[in-house]
Every structure is written in C-alpha cells, then in structure tokens.
Amino acid sequence: MTTETILSVESLSFAVGDLQILNDVHLHVLEGETVGIIGPNGSGKTTLFNCLSGFNSPQKGSIALKGRDISPYEPHKRAIAGLGRVFQNFGIFREMTVGENIILALESRQPIRSTFFPWSKQNRKNVATAREYLKQVGLEDKFGDKAGSLSGGQMRLLEIIRTLAFGAELFLLDEPTAGVAPKLKNNVASLIVKLQELGKTVLIIEHDLNFIQKFCTRIIVLDQGRVVLDDAPEKVRESRLLQEIYFGNASE
C-alpha cells in the first residue's frame, strides 16, 4: 500500500460573524488510512466536513487533495476530484427509486453523449452495475422501491454504496451510525471495512468510541474548533484530556 498523503489541510479557519467555528486546523491523512474524528457537539466536526466538501467557504487556509489545491473548486468539482460525502441527515433522494440513486452516481463520470438517449446501451449497463452494487449491501430486491421507504440503516448503507459507485477515493462519513438500528450497525461497520479493503481513505465523525475503535488507525479529537489530540485509538481512549472535554474536569 502506498503511503502518500491524500488530504492535507493547512491552517483552516472558518467563522460565522464573530463566532470562530474552526480555528487553525491542520490535518494530514495518508492514502488508505481510516481516521476517526470525535469531539463534543459544536466542536466543528461537521463544519470541517462542509469546508472540505466546499459547502462552507473558509476565511483562511488551504485544502489539497492528492497534492492538488482544491480550495478554489466548487463542491461538484471537488466531488469529481475524488471527495465522497455521506451526510448526517441521510443524503439519499427519497422520491427516487433505490436503483436510480445508484444510477445517478454512476452517470456523473460518464460522457453526456453516452446516456443522452434513454434507450442507450450505457443506460442498460448502468442498471446492471447498479444491481451489482446493491447486491453488495443486500438491497438488490429493493431496486425499484422508493428510497424513502427504506429503514434508517438501509438508507445509510445505500448512501455509502452510492458514494462508492460514484467513484470517490476519500470518504467523509458524517455519523454513519446516527439513526441506524443496532442490528444494522454491524452491516455499516462491515461496509466500512470493505472500503478499507478496497484501499479507500475514510474519515469518520462519530460519538461512539467503541464503534470506530475497531477500524480506525488514528483518532483526532476536536474541541472548540481546534485539533487537541491526534493519536492511536487506545491512547486517545486513555487520555485524560478526552475525559475532561466530554465530562468536564473530574478533579473539581
């Protein structure tokens, strides 16, 4: 496995009015790594992801993906450059069928000419490819159902597999277990493991330390917009600082 830097964030700062949400964040992620991001509510985790995917424009700092500066890019160009985003509040299109959700992602990298006519060969190929992707997460019999009829866990699986079908290399997963039934949490976990096996880089925001400990190589702790800890999972777990951030100062 190569160990090149896939994402490097330099002195990223983002503020809304007087409120400093991200404060001089530095972040380097190697290719194939799985990095967990934890921190209390309001510590800027989701804002960090929004800055990376281009929905928020930071006042300061630069973001480089695979050595290329993507800070001036619009969100869709960043996505084409290899950034995949999984939203906390389910980024699937509920009014479209499960199959269409995947087909939509497949079409992004195909020339317009090849999918312009509804009866084109590429469209039929896309349907077959979409079925294969759905089979990987056990949703193949839901192909024609509305995505809104799926359960929370299934929606999450669909969204992650859709991001894979889109061809992302760096996955930004924003609380992948939020709104997921405990039984399906394991499916989400094994899907993340599958992403690792495919050599994809994964960034996960999560509150459940036990959940991410299983597959993260590194955990970053954010507090009040700063990176306060960046270490191996076991070390972070034992860290006194983390307990202070989450539970307040115990010695008081």
Place this chain on the structure above:
Amino acid sequence: MEYFIHLIIIIGIYLILAQSFNLTLGLGLLFNLAHVSVYAVGAYVTALLATELGMGFFGCLVCSVLICGLFAIILGAISIKLKEDYFAIGTLAFSSVISALLINWKSLTHGVLGIPGIPRPEFSFLKVDFYDNINFLVLTYVLVAITFFMLYLFFNNFFARTLRAQSEFRQATKALGKNTRLTRNMSFFIASCFAGLAGSLYAYYINYIDPSSFSLTEMIFVLTVVVVGKPGSFWGCVFGTVFLVLLPEPLRFTRDVPLALEWLFGMPYPQISAIPVLGWLITPVVSFLLYASRPSVLGPMRQMLYAVILFIVVYFRREALFPVQRRV
C-alpha cells in the same frame, strides 16, 4: 366541425406550453410563474416580425425560440439567490414587469390594442398555406411531435434524474459531482425555448394578440394542467391538458338544459318545475345553469372552475405538489 378543429389546435398549443412548464415545475420543483410571460414574449416576437418586417414562418419561429431562450438567463439569475417559494415570488414579479411592458410600451407593442393582422404561414416552395385550419392543425401537431420527442428525452435521461435530485437535496447532488446550477439553468433554457415556440404558434393561429391573453389567469390555467396531471408525470400532463381544455365546453350547452328536460319528461318546462319535490330541486339548478350560459358569465365561470379544481387537487393531494418534505 370547425369548432372541433379549433379545440384540437388549442390543445396542441397548450400541450407544448404545459409540458415545458412541467419540466421545471414537475422535475425541478421550480415554481417558474413567469412561464406564461415568456410565452407572451414568444407570441409578440412572432407578431412583430411577421407584421412589421414581413418575416417568414421559420424566421419568426426561430427568433421567438431563441429570444425566449435568452430569458432563461434572467430566470437563472433569480434562482441563484431565491429558492422555492421565494423563487415563485421573484418570477411573479418578473412576469409583472413583462405584463407592464406589454401594456405600456405602446410604440412597440401597441399597448392594450394589441397587434392585429398576423398573417398565417405560407410555404411557397410547397405551395401550401395555412389559412385552412386543417392544414394548420397538421403543422401544429408536427411541432407538438418534435417537442414531445425532445422533451421525452429530457424527462427520461440523466438530466431528469439530476433535476429531480437537486430539487430534493441540493448539497447531496453536488456531492455526487453534479453541477446543479447548470442543470437548473438548462431546464429554464429548454422550457423557455418551447414556451417561445408555443407563443409563436399561438400568434399565428389567433392572428391577433393583446396583453390580456397572457395574464396571470393563463398562468393559473397552465399550473392547474400540470398539477391535475401530477407534476413530473409526462403523460399525466397530456391528460391534464386535454381534460382541462375540454372541461368548460359542456358549459356552452347549458342553455339547452330545459329542452333536454322537456324531451326527457315529455311535458313543457313550467309543468316540470311545478312537480312537487322534484321540481323544487330541479328549478334552482336549471336557473343557475341558464344564468351561467350567458356569454358575459361564461368567461369568468371558466376561470373560477380552474381555480376551484386547482384548489381541490392541492387540498386533497398535497403531496402531488410538494412530494418531498423539505430539508435544509
């Protein structure tokens, strides 16, 4: 028979207008209330070029389509800042500007007097003219067929999927590498071009246009067509157009209701209304229908009918208009 052909031609023109509106409203959930104004511009461009410059059919048609296509730039600019309901208000304001221009720019549009004497198209190379309504009917439906073929593609390929996706969750669509703004602007461009085509046809068919043909009432009619046919449904829109254009037609026959009753009961109408219970029930209904058959009442009745239908459909099938729960 002549009247029947007239209705079919009108249906054809509205098919083009409604289906193009269905593209932006049904797929993109973009409440473009300036659609009829763009249609008006298409009609005026054709009327002016044909009467003032004597331009031929294809010249007028292409100019109408392209000039209307340019209006997509304005709509696109409105949609950058204004979303959803605010977009509807913005386009409503824009359509008011156009209506005001049509009425007040007298040197160009002749104001409320309108532009009379628009000649029907003539194809000298084929030795065909379209003063005959049957010929015009064929011409209309050739253009309807071309429009429907192109719109069918846009309703079923990647473009439709992206448009629907961006209407639901814009950020997630961007995260899949889609240029949502370009997609929206393209939808405005396509819809405006076809509105221009419909306007051009309308001007040629009616021979006389004035601002009152392109009022907000007309917009409500088009909106009702799309909503009745379920927004985003390609064939539903066809059904809606045919249904709503033909719906008020029976109203024209209401003055014959007493005759029909006399035939049914085999006695003169005053006797029928004197029958206990039954007569008391029938009389108010018949009086109302007779009242409604007056030409001065028939026009407003049509408008009320459309508004009531729009209300009923939206009231009972709210999800038809806004299928998705809105999210930030």
